[in-house]
Amino acid sequence: MGFVRNCWYAAAWGSELRGEPFHARIIGEHILLFRGEAGQPIALSDTCPHRFAPLHMGKIVGDTIECPYHGLRFNAEGRCAHNPFDPGKRLGAARVRSYPVVERDRFIWIWMGEPERADESLIPDFPWLNQIDIYTMSGEKIMHQPLNYKLILDNLMDLTHGQFLHPTTLGNESIATGTLRTWQEGNRLYSNRWNPDGAAPTLFVLPAVVQAGDRVDYWNEMRWDAPGAYYLEVGVTLTGRPRAEGGFLGSVHMLTPVDEANSVYRYLLFRTFAPGNDEVTKALEAIAEHAFRKEDEPMIAAVQARMAGRDFWEMQPLILKTDQAGILVRRTLDRLRAEEA
Amino acid sequence: MGFVRNCWYAAAWGSELRGEPFHARIIGEHILLFRGEAGQPIALSDTCPHRFAPLHMGKIVGDTIECPYHGLRFNAEGRCAHNPFDPGKRLGAARVRSYPVVERDRFIWIWMGEPERADESLIPDFPWLNQIDIYTMSGEKIMHQPLNYKLILDNLMDLTHGQFLHPTTLGNESIATGTLRTWQEGNRLYSNRWNPDGAAPTLFVLPAVVQAGDRVDYWNEMRWDAPGAYYLEVGVTLTGRPRAEGGFLGSVHMLTPVDEANSVYRYLLFRTFAPGNDEVTKALEAIAEHAFRKEDEPMIAAVQARMAGRDFWEMQPLILKTDQAGILVRRTLDRLRAEEA
Amino acid sequence: MGFVRNCWYAAAWGSELRGEPFHARIIGEHILLFRGEAGQPIALSDTCPHRFAPLHMGKIVGDTIECPYHGLRFNAEGRCAHNPFDPGKRLGAARVRSYPVVERDRFIWIWMGEPERADESLIPDFPWLNQIDIYTMSGEKIMHQPLNYKLILDNLMDLTHGQFLHPTTLGNESIATGTLRTWQEGNRLYSNRWNPDGAAPTLFVLPAVVQAGDRVDYWNEMRWDAPGAYYLEVGVTLTGRPRAEGGFLGSVHMLTPVDEANSVYRYLLFRTFAPGNDEVTKALEAIAEHAFRKEDEPMIAAVQARMAGRDFWEMQPLILKTDQAGILVRRTLDRLRAEEA
The missing domain is CATH 3.90.380.10 (Naphthalene 1,2-dioxygenase Alpha Subunit; Chain A, domain 1)
Structure with missing residues (x-):
């Protein structure tokens, strides 16, 4: 039982990421996927560190996701980019996990293990799909x-x-x-x-x-x-x-x-x-x-x-x-x- | 809590065993019941030892049951009588538990304990039913x-x-x-x-x-x-x-x-x-x-x-x-x- | 986790206690609430000590509740007031827990902790409701x-x-x-x-x-x-x-x-x-x-x-x-x- 972590999982078809936040549960973890302004896929932990609201219930604001409960915003690196109740202050502790993510051969691939070991060359190839x-x-x-x-x-x-x-x-x-x-x-x-x-x-x-x-x-x-x-x-x-x-x-x-x-x-x-x-x-x-x-x-x-x-x-x-x-x-x-x- | 094992349980009315495999769960165990070619009741563990498919989802072939997933067949003693991918070879290890079973006074009685202790004289009598x-x-x-x-x-x-x-x-x-x-x-x-x-x-x-x-x-x-x-x-x-x-x-x-x-x-x-x-x-x-x-x-x-x-x-x-x-x-x-x- | 016990919980609106037994589950405990003949609220454990039937499925008889399964009756103090199969005998051991209960400011308040510490002056006031x-x-x-x-x-x-x-x-x-x-x-x-x-x-x-x-x-x-x-x-x-x-x-x-x-x-x-x-x-x-x-x-x-x-x-x-x-x-x-x- 249990799951391998240091490997690439197919999180979605690329076509599943449209304009809305996308929720995936993968090896037991709740993941938020969305595309930034340039269309790039972004993968974050889906749980707000403040009151544990599912971030995918919120809305995409530029390259950030806004929490649906109290409005904290998190960027592609998972850092808090905006606190509506204290707009001038950086919230260093307010951070969600960010996952390495790659779009290739029609799939969105996510690395669930240690980020520094994420190696794109390990993604299995499916050339036929293109x-x-x-x-x-x-x-x-x-x-x-x-x-x-x-x-x-x-x-x-x-x-x-x-x-x-x-x-x-x-x-x-x-x-x-x-x-x-x-x-x-x-x-x-x-x-x-x-x-x-x-x-x-x-x-x-x-x-x-x-x-x-x-x-x-x-x-x-x-x-x-x-x-x-x-x-x-x-x-x-x-x-x-x-x-x-x-x-x-x-x-x-x-x-x-x-x-x-x-x-x-x-x-x-x-x-x-x-x-x-x-x-x-x-x-x-x-x-x-x-x-x-x-x-x-x-x-x-x-x-x-x-x-x-x-x-x-x-x-x-x-x-x-x-x-x-x-x-x-x-x-x-x-x-x-x-x-x- | 827990159950007595060395005793006769009524597994079914005799009339419940028709031409199809019959599944019963008794004291937590999954049991397959079916009638052989002479009409005799047969009781086996319902779980195939290969990939754990429920045998009652398969079909009766003579005095054997054929597993619905990969076609192994088991006889009344629970021995593997046929492996379709290696027809000539006996599969000694492929065996399911067989239960002593008796039809009497309209009921199918099954002995859930040690088979050598199964004594038909211990079955309670219900003469009125006949x-x-x-x-x-x-x-x-x-x-x-x-x-x-x-x-x-x-x-x-x-x-x-x-x-x-x-x-x-x-x-x-x-x-x-x-x-x-x-x-x-x-x-x-x-x-x-x-x-x-x-x-x-x-x-x-x-x-x-x-x-x-x-x-x-x-x-x-x-x-x-x-x-x-x-x-x-x-x-x-x-x-x-x-x-x-x-x-x-x-x-x-x-x-x-x-x-x-x-x-x-x-x-x-x-x-x-x-x-x-x-x-x-x-x-x-x-x-x-x-x-x-x-x-x-x-x-x-x-x-x-x-x-x-x-x-x-x-x-x-x-x-x-x-x-x-x-x-x-x-x-x-x-x-x-x-x-x- | 867990719950405070020595405090007053609002068990119901007063208007929820009409002529029928009322069941509430509060901090995990099953409670029976009903009004006695003078309209006073009564709160007992809802589980009959005989065969564990929910007392709220029974019927109110004067200031007692009659168990729906075998007819034992319990009074406001939780003592067995009647055993239909042995009417003359007191059943000292047949007792359910009784809870302190007060009606105030439209609510029925119940004390879930040690009865001797129940102090009505600790009930929060809601004067507006009157x-x-x-x-x-x-x-x-x-x-x-x-x-x-x-x-x-x-x-x-x-x-x-x-x-x-x-x-x-x-x-x-x-x-x-x-x-x-x-x-x-x-x-x-x-x-x-x-x-x-x-x-x-x-x-x-x-x-x-x-x-x-x-x-x-x-x-x-x-x-x-x-x-x-x-x-x-x-x-x-x-x-x-x-x-x-x-x-x-x-x-x-x-x-x-x-x-x-x-x-x-x-x-x-x-x-x-x-x-x-x-x-x-x-x-x-x-x-x-x-x-x-x-x-x-x-x-x-x-x-x-x-x-x-x-x-x-x-x-x-x-x-x-x-x-x-x-x-x-x-x-x-x-x-x-x-x-x-």
Whole structure:
């Protein structure tokens, strides 16, 4: 249990920060996000140090936020910039925590640990999200889920549950076959499944990436960066042909822990096939929404309820061969936590 | 607080086990119940040892249950009978707890303690429930109540509350008079009240068991078996005549603790009078439903809220003479708990 | 945290005690209030010592309360006056706590501490509430609020929040100017603001106490008695003229802690101006209702949620000059608690 602090969390889609103060709870902390006059993101502790009012209930005044209760104003560094009852005096003690924050690849990234260790080069890259000329994109999706983020990662890292939990959509018996290769580079994990020379999956026959009778090479490739940044690519090409001749569906899944029992799950789908076709986009969005909300979420919620606050390892889970990637994710997070302690 | 384990609990009416997996929470444990191919009841821990999914959300496959999340199957002994990702291999470690279970007198009985001590001869007998040729029966009733089962037993073991809590239905001032004899045989308790040569109670005048002006002998007899099996018989006959010439209303009340704060209360009424008369059956069902749901349950819930999780004995209850049977029930349960500790 | 016990709490408006038993939870204790045959208020512990039924669910019989579950009756001293199952016998052990209680200035006052220290002369006086021939009164208002009473006191003791939280009604920038004098007499605190020779506030121009162009002397005066009795008077008169020539709005705010997270807030407004004018009364009631319910309550609830059960002092609040009165209130309550410990 507990959370890694010295890492970048996705606090929001950039598009979520408009003209109003934005409240996020991340690893149990209340955060205020807003844009300054130049559009730059600012992240502060959301709790006024005077009488603990939530600052996001206040209003943005230039590059400052004004407390809704007694009107103290705090700037991007978290210093009190104005006290309406004593306007000439600096309030040295009136200060809120300021968090390093970066906007990149459509996301607002926040560093929850020691500010001096915040290194932008550690932000995982999602270059696809900017390549709107190459890919056809879904909307930017947001789900608030009453789920521990590690239980969602367990689900994402092992796609074998598809045939039982998503039998009519994402179910895919070949996910349990083929060659699986899982490896780690630093805190990044790859887990790639390769199914050469098989039948064409329905997902790619429908949009005519391949034809029903074709033999295809099929890949399922995932990449995870601590703590909650996940990329999945599923694609096909005719047997033996280069991938570039086939097509794929990519998806970004960004998990932000609210606390031990809740998460925000942001995702986006993009693809090479059926370019600009809104009906295909809507159909894919509907499949994802149904699978995540109606199938995964109730199952993970049931698991979480059954765990009743107990630690995963203390419950001595049975570990199957297919759990390898999920177990590596948990061990990586445990190691990072231990290093901080 | 806490529960006796080495005893038989009524897990369900037999009729509750149909073609679907059935979930019960008993003394805090999640139990899966289902019928095997021959109709035999099977009881397993409801939590998959792999990722803790509730097994009752899965499906019955022959004499096994298939986990809804990743498809592991468990048989009546709780052993893993199938792993879809490694079909040839036995999963010795993949095991759920199996509970001794017996179907008898319309109930499914489960043994929550050490399996080797499960002795079917300890199941309390309810022969009346099978005598459909002798008695006219109500339906099999089920109430899920947010009540500790001992507080319900306090209520059942002392009927003097009737005149205050059920003044228009079960209230009966003569319950506080007559001769009361309470005795114990092992873990079974009897408490019989005998009111000879009195006025005829309305309950038996209405269905014409006796007439309004008659003098009658009147009995109220209860039997309790640990932990929650209760039988009550209320009857009249003309003064000095054999009971068989009069008539009685019998009722079975079966309490199954869900946890410290919740119970399932199953009951059934049967009678000798007005045989086959559906209107009388419906009237009696309505009286019981009203008394249990609208009068007893709110009062016991208020008591439970007022206790606020504190132990009954630590609150130093005032004990009246009329509490004798209820106190014996609590002491018996305390003794059985102490013997197990 | 915790509560002062040896003091008078306002348990109810006198008008709340009618013919039915009245339940109040005060500093965590369940209290039964009712009037005896002569109309005198009686306060007992609300929990029957037999089976812990809430006595307020029972019925008043003369000067006694009858338990709703088994019919025991308790008198004003809390002694058992009747046991229906053993009518001739005194039940010495059957006793509930009796609380000193006094009706004065429209309120029912209860002493929660050691009965022998209950001194009626310590009840704070609210003479205005009886002067219906002098003042025009609002109704007797009652709000059940999910708020710690000290957080409500913080709000009442510092009116500078008005311009931020009540900008369209009670907001008043001059509250931050003028002369503020705060002093203590025993456990009573006064905090008076004096704004001489200024523009006429809208609140008093609308009902024509003064005219729009007038120069006025303006006072805001508050009085607090531990633990939750607060009086506020806001008035104007033409510059240099006696107060009696002007007019004022008085208000009584009575806070009764239910527990650490809940309070009952009773209030009443009265005034010298627009006598007998129901429309003015309704307008003032609407302003107060809106300010307390729609502006103060959500803000204080947000603060309370943000504090998440932590102690005010341990959170090391920033203290502004304008917090002086509120801080004195908290220190007085802390001192009274410490003296009792």
